[in-house]
Amino acid sequence: MRIQDIRKMFPALSQTVxxxxxxxxxxxxxxxxxxxxxxxxxxxxxxxNANIHRAVHxxxxxxxxxxxxxxxxxxxxxxAATREEIVFTSGTTASINLVAFSYGEVFVGEGDxxxxxxxxxxxxxxxxxxxxxxxxxxLKVLGVDDEGxxxxxxxxxxxxxxxxxxxxxxxxxVLGIVNPVKDIVKVCHSKGCPVxxxxxxxxxxxxxxxxxxxxxxxxxxxxxIYAATGTGVLYGKKKWLDQxxxxxxxxxxxxxxxxxxxxxxxxxxxxxxxxxxxxxxxTLKPAIEFLKLLRDSELVDGCKDVxxxxxxxxxxxxxxxxxxxxxxxxxxxxxxxxxxxVVEGAHHEDLALILDKMGIAVRSGQMCAEPLxxxxxxxxxxxVSLAPYNTVxxxxxxxxxxxxxxxMLV
Amino acid sequence: MLTLEEAKKAVVEDFSxxxxxxxxxxxxxxxxxxxxxxxxxxxTDDKLIKGCQSRVWLDxxxxxxxxxxxxxxxxxxxxxxxxxxxxxxxxxTPEEIxxxxxxxxxxxxxxxxxxxxxxxxxxxxxxxxxxxxxxSIGSKASTDDVLTAEDAKTLAPLYDNVxxxxxxxxxxxxxxxxxxxxxxxxxxxxxxxxxxxxxxFTAPTCPMADEVLAEVKASVADVPGITACEVELTFEPPWDxxxxxxxxxxxxxxx
Numbered sequence: 001m002r003i004q005d006i007r008k009m010f011p012a013l014s015q016t017v018x019x020x021x022x023x024x025x026x027x028x029x030x031x032x033x034x035x036x037x038x039x040x041x042x043x044x045x046x047x048x049n050a051n052i053h054r055a056v057h058x059x060x061x062x063x064x065x066x067x068x069x070x071x072x073x074x075x076x077x078x079x080a081a082t083r084e085e086i087v088f089t090s091g092t093t094a095s096i097n098l099v100a101f102s103y104g105e106v107f108v109g110e111g112d113x114x115x116x117x118x119x120x121x122x123x124x125x126x127x128x129x130x131x132x133x134x135x136x137x138x139l140k141v142l143g144v145d146d147e148g149x150x151x152x153x154x155x156x157x158x159x160x161x162x163x164x165x166x167x168x169x170x171x172x173x174v175l176g177i178v179n180p181v182k183d184i185v186k187v188c189h190s191k192g193c194p195v196x197x198x199x200x201x202x203x204x205x206x207x208x209x210x211x212x213x214x215x216x217x218x219x220x221x222x223x224x225i226y227a228a229t230g231t232g233v234l235y236g237k238k239k240w241l242d243q244x245x246x247x248x249x250x251x252x253x254x255x256x257x258x259x260x261x262x263x264x265x266x267x268x269x270x271x272x273x274x275x276x277x278x279x280x281x282x283t284l285k286p287a288i289e290f291l292k293l294l295r296d297s298e299l300v301d302g303c304k305d306v307x308x309x310x311x312x313x314x315x316x317x318x319x320x321x322x323x324x325x326x327x328x329x330x331x332x333x334x335x336x337x338x339x340x341x342v343v344e345g346a347h348h349e350d351l352a353l354i355l356d357k358m359g360i361a362v363r364s365g366q367m368c369a370e371p372l373x374x375x376x377x378x379x380x381x382x383x384v385s386l387a388p389y390n391t392v393x394x395x396x397x398x399x400x401x402x403x404x405x406x407x408m409l410v
Numbered sequence: 411m412l413t414l415e416e417a418k419k420a421v422v423e424d425f426s427x428x429x430x431x432x433x434x435x436x437x438x439x440x441x442x443x444x445x446x447x448x449x450x451x452x453x454t455d456d457k458l459i460k461g462c463q464s465r466v467w468l469d470x471x472x473x474x475x476x477x478x479x480x481x482x483x484x485x486x487x488x489x490x491x492x493x494x495x496x497x498x499x500x501x502x503t504p505e506e507i508x509x510x511x512x513x514x515x516x517x518x519x520x521x522x523x524x525x526x527x528x529x530x531x532x533x534x535x536x537x538x539x540x541x542x543x544x545x546s547i548g549s550k551a552s553t554d555d556v557l558t559a560e561d562a563k564t565l566a567p568l569y570d571n572v573x574x575x576x577x578x579x580x581x582x583x584x585x586x587x588x589x590x591x592x593x594x595x596x597x598x599x600x601x602x603x604x605x606x607x608x609x610x611f612t613a614p615t616c617p618m619a620d621e622v623l624a625e626v627k628a629s630v631a632d633v634p635g636i637t638a639c640e641v642e643l644t645f646e647p648p649w650d651x652x653x654x655x656x657x658x659x660x661x662x663x664x665x
Binding site: 018347348349350353354357358364365379380408409 | 431432435436439463464465484485486487488
């Protein structure tokens with residue numbers, strides 16, 4: 001399979017903006033959606049639309065089947081031990097907030113500690129800050145070095161007997177470096193501390209096996225892996241989910257309700273209160289099928305060519321135009337095609353505005369990672385993030401456009 | 411100086427020369443580069459505009475009833491945009507600015523063509539300009555506030571003292587002070603004890619105008635109890651001899 005075959009599956013990619021062909025390089029924010037996903041959304045909304053689990057009628061049975069078979073598909077895709085360990089949420093942020101509350105309520109008390117890394121997205125910082133404030137606990141930070149690597153060697157000494165959880169990103173949305181989460185989990189577990197992995201970017205670029213990683217929680221969003229927006233997953237080991245308190249109360253999450261007390265539904269219903277995103281969650285099925293297609297070796301080679309081409313462009317612009325790219329991998333370390341950079345003398349916003357007018361969509365700003373921006377002493381960066389539908393021609397056009405933009409500004 | 415409408419029209423015309431968006435950006439970059447330097451020490455948080463991806467500082471002062479802006483940004487296109495706004499709105503009365511609909515922004519296509527985050531930045535800039543203008547009306551408008559008997563009692567001696575101060579300032583050509591010459595058209599002291607003076611000159615071409623205005627401002631501001639003084643110059647209605655006080659007439663031997 002070739003990149004052109006993939007492109008054909010995405011109607012949005014053939015549009016023009018300001019009269020120029022769209023070059024969509026903001027995939028780390030959200031990916032475009034393939035036709036299979038859009039068709040699924042359509043058939044769910046126009047056909048199989050009924051509330052799930054309770055009613056006995058045919059449509060409700062079909063909708064329930066669509067929803068629950070998605071749980072099986074996700075379970076199989078990330079190799080969870082049981083389907084009860086897959087909780088549907090509205091996205092990574094909601095998944096992390098769920099853990100911060102439900103795990104925090106039970107396991108975190110005054111004087112305890114939570115550890116996050118300096119490279120985290122705000123969504124993997126703020127819920128923990130809120131928890132620490134609520135429980136009078138302390139938030140500790142694992143730093144990153146000048147190249148953007150987590151200082152994992154410092155992790156062991158950072159963990160104390162009061163550390164109740166380590167929350168770390170699989171792949172930083174700014175740096176793109178694949179963090180050694182399996183090793184991190186080993187270190188944490190040796191100290192008796194569970195680990196939550198923010199997989200918002202990890203699920204996109206890695207073949208995630210939660211049992212192999214042995215992490216305790218893995219959180220990700222649907223919209224970055226080509227599924228509908230407003231979908232997300234929390235994987236949690238059953239032993240934790242069983243002990244955690246419900247996050248929200250309401251319909252579906254109960255076993256029996258009376259005014260003298262309520263008992264909760266078994267997993268995963270306990271964490272899925274209220275009507276779920278029934279018309280969107282099943283889009284995870286075609287999305288997962290699409291992810292599997294991407295493992296095609298010819299396509300993988302094609303994508304590698306695109307990344308290499310971008311790497312060469314950055315290398316030449318580094319020499320001639322003072323570009324600095326953050327998150328440079330070393331040795332055999334994995335790097336997702338997420339490239340954040342700054343240009344000496346040119347503001348990130350100006351660059352992004354000019355690129356936009358040339359039809360190129362990139363992200364600029366703090367990218368929801370203000371502490372990381374502070375770490376590198378910048379007010380913001382430009383980010384280019386690729387998907388398997390991006391071509392060498394697009395990268396070449398981008399390099400030309402970027403050079404032109406820099407010349408206008410500097 | 412162009413009127414507000416003329417200034418807006420000129421900007422729209424300038425922009426209409428460029429078909430390509432990149433050329434419009436080139437133009438804004440040029441404007442940004444030529445913007446008057448903004449003092450580093452004034453880059454404080456209260457001058458920072460919220461809602462912009464880049465940082466924008468905007469400051470204003472009121473002189474002779476007109477609002478003057480100065481601004482800066484760390485991003486050059488944004489700096490160009492704020493420079494454009496300043497060039498149109500600086501030197502206008504607060505009422506003109508506060509009542510304006512800023513519609514020419516969409517005429518030059520800035521609002522539609524900037525991304526939503528950026529458009530928000532533009533909206534925030536416009537809001538800030540209006541806010542600063544309203545604030546300066548606000549301080550004047552408070553002169554309309556209902557005065558209590560207590561207020562009137564404390565203000566009365568201030569009026570006397572301000573008049574005395576004005577009588578210390580002399581017209582450079584006629585040996586009579588500006589108060590008795592009838593050059594003071596309006597004197598208002600608000601509850602905050604800020605003085606607002608509207609005055610004129612015997613002729614619009616007075617070469618010493620700036621010095622006299624500065625002297626008025628300084629001597630009124632020096633009056634104990636007065637916290638600030640704004641002087642506005644007007645030639646409407648034009649001054650004539652009938653505005654002289656009795657004392658001035660005697661002094662000049664006109665009667």
